[in-house]
Amino acid sequence: MTKILADTDVLIDFLRGNEKAVELVRENSDTIIVSPITITELYAGARNEKERNDLDSFLALFQNIPIDSEIAKSAGNLKREFFKSHNLGMADCLIAATAIASNAKLKTLNVKHFPMFKNLESAYKKG
Numbered sequence: 001m002t003k004i005l006a007d008t009d010v011l012i013d014f015l016r017g018n019e020k021a022v023e024l025v026r027e028n029s030d031t032i033i034v035s036p037i038t039i040t041e042l043y044a045g046a047r048n049e050k051e052r053n054d055l056d057s058f059l060a061l062f063q064n065i066p067i068d069s070e071i072a073k074s075a076g077n078l079k080r081e082f083f084k085s086h087n088l089g090m091a092d093c094l095i096a097a098t099a100i101a102s103n104a105k106l107k108t109l110n111v112k113h114f115p116m117f118k119n120l121e122s123a124y125k126k127g
Contacts, residue, residue, distance in 0.1 A: 004032050005099040006062075007108035008041040010123050015042075015058065020124035024107065033063045035098040037091045071097045078116055086115050 006025065011034070013021035025032065039059060046052045065071075074097035075090065082088045092113045099106040099117075106114060107123040114120055 001031050003102055003104035004028050005065075005095070005102060005104040005106050006032050006034060006038070007095060007106060007110065007123075008038045009109045010107050011038060011042060011058075012045070013109075015054075020126075024123060029061060032061075033065050033098075033102055033104055034059065035065060035095045036067055037094045037098075039064065041091070065098050065102050067094060067098065068101075071101045074100060082115055086112070088113065088115075 010021055010024065014025045042055055042059070043052065046055055067075075071094065075093040078093040078096055079088060079090060082093075092110075096106065096114050096116055098104075106117060106120065108114060108120075109122055109124075109126065111120050111122050
């Protein structure tokens with residue numbers, strides 16, 4: 001079974017009740033993995049203790065893939081390769097490197113942030 005790395009935008013949509021994100025997460029809950037970068041971004045957006053507690057429970061459902069030296073090196077290489085042409089940030093490089101190292105399919109709405117994946121399609125259409 002192919003692993004799916006859910007990008008932050010997909011999980012935010014899920015938490016907001018977006019029907020397409022809810023369907024994606026429910027259909028793939030046993031194969032979804034998350035990056036520590038996504039965890040960081042989600043907690044940065046939590047507005048209060050209840051939201052932080054809800055995140056604790058929600059994120060416990062998924063396997064967290066730690067950033068090791070292999071992922072760090074890969075992210076650095078991606079940053080060097082794509083920064084000038086695509087102005088990529090380190091967070092997206094770390095998420096991409098995590099997907100690559102985990103042999104996972106990336107699910108994101110920000111396809112332009114991940115030029116290193118050929119033929120990457122949006123996780124779902126907004127709207």
